[in-house]
Amino acid sequence: MKIAVLPGDGIGTEIVSEAVKVLEALELPFEMESALVGGVAYDAHGHPLPESTLKLAKEADAILFGAVGDWKYDKLDRPLRPEQAILGLRKNLGLFANFRPAICYEQLVGASSLKPELIAGLDILIIRELTGDIYFGQPRGRRVATDGHFPGAEEAFDTMRYSRPEIERIAHVAFQAARKRSKKVTSVDKANVLETFQFWKDVMTEVGQQYPDVELQHMYVDNAAMQLVKAPKAFDVVVTGNMFGDILSDEASMLTGSIGMLPSASLNSSNQGLYEPSHGSAPDIAGKGVANPLATILSAAMMLRFSLNQEEAAQRIEAAVQKVLAQGLRTPDIYSEGTTKVGTQQMGDAVVRALRG
Template identity: 65%
Template structure:
């Protein structure tokens, strides 16, 4: 049965990196006789420019029908001054996540051995790094209500403006992300570290309680707990102590970016956002990088690796996923580097040249 993939290039470098990932997907489709069809739609700033909204109805309809979604990135300074925050590009991304109930965000932080020197940490600290961060994606302070900016009336701060957000998680939201995290740990090193701030925030007191309860269903997984400030420090001090980490939306946003830089470049890291049935949206961990958009220097490898994750998790095409990941490794073995991962002695290549190299490496692999 044909599986439908929706391509959302987005903004900034999004169209450039997605173009290369699509070339790789098309090559995998031919090489492995994949029964997939690709469709396209707009989201983010490009959608606002065309339709006056960052998430047009036609995009949402296509997303709901798709078996998987490949996204580039959204946002940029062009739209930062929109007075109505609901019209900003990021609202399109949040709308997709919430509307499709993509609550489970998987962010691997893997250091390719070829890039050990690209990390800002000593090679002995990061060599062999392989962490999976499981981030709850549709709850927490990013979605909690009430929220907004108001003017204080009365008291010593009368007339001052005040911003406020609400950090809230329900028991069911915590349980379902815990299940994803424990099952992920079972497939890896059977170690799970839950990150919270239970010494200060009541919402994470509940988080910790639920994690302990769910742990009883997974006796083969070793569960530990860590406060988020200590977790940030430990990621820099001794990152290889972690296997799988699970945390809420805001903490996960921050820690996954920190973990990404341990690998040398956030331009190398893919991510998956899954619903309860493993339908997912796949995107690189980096943003839209508008400062380098259109220059042909963006690293497409995170997006290509996101396509591989898509094939594995949502489309059940693990052989094709393995082949793409092998092709990326082979290209790095060849010494090809985009600017963000370049080091002396390597060959600096453009976005398109890197994509073409992965296509060639994929074609040369025995199916």
């Protein structure tokens, strides 16, 4: 089981070290190799995703990724900015399915801005299509309008499009994920207005017929945005396109109130995946030893489940995280009165102890 370890910038190195420590404690035959990515790779090699890093990522079964970016690179040309590394990895590895679970841990119910009874026990999975839609559709650009409300005026335009195979493959991912959970998929679209999403809905319905054991519900995106804050526990697996997924996954992740707790996975058709916390490189707290490593540790658990076929080990990590939370250990981002404040390394050590204990 080969894992490419790409810590990146800012808190990336601190949180990935803790996840590696937890993986090592499992005593499984992992082969882990690290490489530079993001701003540190630009500093060393003049590119945020050097050839050698890309080669390592391609050859690995899974990639454990920290975060990239720092304000000091903001003046670089766009293709050389650290954030391009993640886009380059997605593109080169064909990572089309983005998994963002939003789980509300019992001990952290108070961190949410919603009422405790709405989110206690929340466990939903947003699956976002990651390589298509209006974010990548061509043509796009600026021009002088020849029609519309203001002919002759300057305008900008993008193209929203989805092909049948793109929708089919993300549909299968969603139905198969639902089979392992409570067997319910909500497909989010805007079929009432957009041709692309009427097609999305039709194809979802067709694919759904191959999964008679899974309930399929369709919902317009505006309603889904409302329902996510009104009754989030009514959802299980939510599948949607790139743009709607971008917005809804951030909304869903914030239901839990703690960005330092949220893992994510991006998978391709051979289940090779990139696993990373949902947050960024947090330059404001980098080097201080206070970053919460749990999102990265939980991303490592997702890696074991989805790419390395080690469900039991994944559950062991998740149970260990629950245990340290139950012990009252908290990094500053999730700290509340009556709990024990710990740093990044102490949190990682506590997870290792819980794993062994």
